[in-house]
Amino acid sequence: MATAAMRRFIISVDDPGGLIRDISLFQRTREFFDAQGVPASFMVVPRGEDGWLLDEDEQWLEACRSAESAGHDCQLHGLQHWHCEFGPYPAMIRAIHGPDPDEELRNDTREYGHWWHHEAYVEKLTTAIGIYERAFGRRPTVFRTGALSQTPELYDAMAEVGLRYASNSVIDPRGWEYIVGNYENPGDWDPDVPPLPHHLNAEVINLPIMSEYAWELTEEVIPRHLALAVEDMERIFALGGPFVLCCHVQCVGAQDGLSRKLLATLFDIAQGEYGVTFETIAQLAEDVESGLVSVTNCPEGG
Numbered sequence: 001m002a003t004a005a006m007r008r009f010i011i012s013v014d015d016p017g018g019l020i021r022d023i024s025l026f027q028r029t030r031e032f033f034d035a036q037g038v039p040a041s042f043m044v045v046p047r048g049e050d051g052w053l054l055d056e057d058e059q060w061l062e063a064c065r066s067a068e069s070a071g072h073d074c075q076l077h078g079l080q081h082w083h084c085e086f087g088p089y090p091a092m093i094r095a096i097h098g099p100d101p102d103e104e105l106r107n108d109t110r111e112y113g114h115w116w117h118h119e120a121y122v123e124k125l126t127t128a129i130g131i132y133e134r135a136f137g138r139r140p141t142v143f144r145t146g147a148l149s150q151t152p153e154l155y156d157a158m159a160e161v162g163l164r165y166a167s168n169s170v171i172d173p174r175g176w177e178y179i180v181g182n183y184e185n186p187g188d189w190d191p192d193v194p195p196l197p198h199h200l201n202a203e204v205i206n207l208p209i210m211s212e213y214a215w216e217l218t219e220e221v222i223p224r225h226l227a228l229a230v231e232d233m234e235r236i237f238a239l240g241g242p243f244v245l246c247c248h249v250q251c252v253g254a255q256d257g258l259s260r261k262l263l264a265t266l267f268d269i270a271q272g273e274y275g276v277t278f279e280t281i282a283q284l285a286e287d288v289e290s291g292l293v294s295v296t297n298c299p300e301g302g
């Protein structure tokens with residue numbers, strides 16, 4: 001039986017499908033997780049450029065279904081993962097895009113701000129869910145937007161379409177600070193992100209992401225990224241929470257193998273020193289449903 005002391009390690013892998021259509025990256029990623037004996041949660045983009053749709057691509061459907069039959073999980077990642085489709089990008093994402101994050105926010109708001117409202121979100125979510133349903137024969141359990149674009153209205157829209165689990169905020173932005181080379185003064189956990197699963201409104205529960213440690217690595221930086229991951233894992237387990245890690249298929253599946261090297265070492269430490277249980281993000285949502293994992297706040301007014 002699972003107990004409250006169970007240390008849950010969930011690894012979510014973003015972008016396969018509509019954003020990263022090169023299926024060899026997905027297959028190499030999947031083979032890595034198979035070999036590690038670790039179930040991955042693939043956050044799949046249902047629509048892509050040039051009219052690409054997951055539910056109409058036999059090769060992708062077969063790849064996703066085969067991964068699921070081996071114990072992996074496929075959940076929903078945006079609609080097309082482009083142009084701030086569910087709101088502006090958070091500051092740490094904009095910092096990767098260019099030297100002036102404030103300028104990007106102003107430009108994005110001018111260009112895409114007219115999309116950032118309830119009706120547009122409901123329409124996009126309904127479209128995304130429809131593609132996912134035709135692909136998998138079931139509704140998605142967990143939703144993450146492309147590059148974590150969001151406004152608070154998104155969560156009301158999710159409630160309206162019956163999507164009850166988001167995984168859409170980052171506890172430790174230092175992983176992204178490391179990506180832009182800021183190792184000297186990277187800050188700490190975001191005080192505005194509750195680190196344990198929490199309600200965003202009466203219906204929708206957020207399963208926060210701890211961080212991303214395996215983006216475009218070099219041999220030299222691996223020890224520092226790994227140390228951050230271990231520190232975060234220890235801190236979240238001390239709070240009794242699940243460790244939800246985010247990585248990307250274009251890095252884990254890359255030829256250089258550096259992301260895989262970091263993750264393989266992290267899995268060894270997680271198992272050997274922390275006795276973790278690896279589970280999918282859908283399983284985590286199920287554990288929240290059944291009360292095995294508690295939710296830290298209940299919104300007033302139910």
Ligand SMILES: [Zn+2]
Binds near residue numbers: 077081145147
């Ligand atoms: Zn993404």
